[in-house]
Amino acid sequence: MKKIQKIFQYAYIVFAVLFIYDAITKWSEDRNGAFISLALSALAVFMFFFRKRFSRKFDDHNKS
Template identity: 50%
Template sequence: MKYLKFSQYIYIIAGVYFLYDCIVNWNTDRNHAYLSLFLFVLAAFMFFFRRHFHKKYEDRNNNK
């Protein structure tokens, strides 16, 4: 399950990209910027969600 440890960081990379895309498109295409902002928030949520469950999984395996 080593891929679970690294897969959470993919969400951070995607979140940084969507935040950059939001900032670049804010003055030109506001609807696209809102979509990118929503995807940034979703990626940040998924990062913390995955990190929480990864720690929970590790704690469960360490107690055995």
């Protein structure tokens, strides 16, 4: 179970990179679509750090 959570945690970073790539390719032709992709990449990075912090907090709670 813990290994699956780690995989999904790092999947957020993969999605962030994909959304940034998508924003770069859309930038010259569709700025609104590029801004949406940038917002989604920022959300994915936020979710990565949120899940990492929550997982660490959960592990510390189980150890004590």
